[in-house]
Amino acid sequence: MPELTEDATFRDEDWYAEDLADRHFVNCSFHRVDLTEATSRGAVFEGCTFGDVAFNVSRHTDSAFTRCVFTRCNLFEAEFTGCKLVGSTFDRCDLRPLTVAGGDWSFLTLAGGDLRGARFTGVRMRETDLSGADLTGAVLTGCDLSDAQWRGARLSGVDLRASDLTGLDPTTVHRAETVIDMMQAATIARALGFDIRD
Known part of the structure; x- marks a missing residue:
């Protein structure tokens, strides 16, 4: 079973190159978390908020970020393959250069x-x-x-x-x-x- 984390707040944490495979986060908040070069396969983020989070050069495969809010996040050279981001919002984020292959980014x-x-x-x-x-x-x-x-x-x-x-x-x-x-x-x-x- 995926590791489930609910209603948690992560602030000023270093998750550089973290492997988030099969992690499951629900209604969690991430503030100034460094996810540079992090990877996720089969990870799930539901209703989470990301503020000033670094996703630089991170790689996400078959993961879900549904109904999430990304504010002032940096996605420099981030890659999403087969990911689901339905209903999420990007506000004042650095999205260059972003690479997305397959998946569902509707709404x-x-x-x-x-x-x-x-x-x-x-x-x-x-x-x-x-x-x-x-x-x-x-x-x-x-x-x-x-x-x-x-x-x-x-x-x-x-x-x-x-x-x-x-x-x-x-x-x-x-x-x-x-x-x-x-x-x-x-x-x-x-x-x-x-x-x-x-």
Whole structure:
């Protein structure tokens, strides 16, 4: 059975390179905890808060951070593979350069986030709030971005190929040199009221 920790507070602790495999935290608070180069496989964080936590160069695989709040955290070169972050919020975090492969990041709040150069591949991101986020030069390929909130987002040079862009209104985003495929182009054209014919 996973090791369960509930309603605990961790403050000013050094968890450098900690192995968090199969740990289970519920309603816990982490303040100024150093998780640099930490790893987690199968770990679960439910309803936890992270304040000024360093996730630098940390690696997370098949782990869950559901309904968590991240405030002023540093995720420099952090990697998430097959992780679930449904319903979580990132506020004033350093998210560059973030790498995410697979997993479920739906109903997530990344509004106003600096995601320049981030890589999201094959990620479920339904109804994720990306409004005002800076995604310049980022890669979001093969992602389910249906009904995501985009208003004011910077998509300059972003690669969005093979992603579901249902709900994207291109008139509300900065879109210079944004890369999409032919099928996406047709979907967006129809959303704008164009009648596409051969």
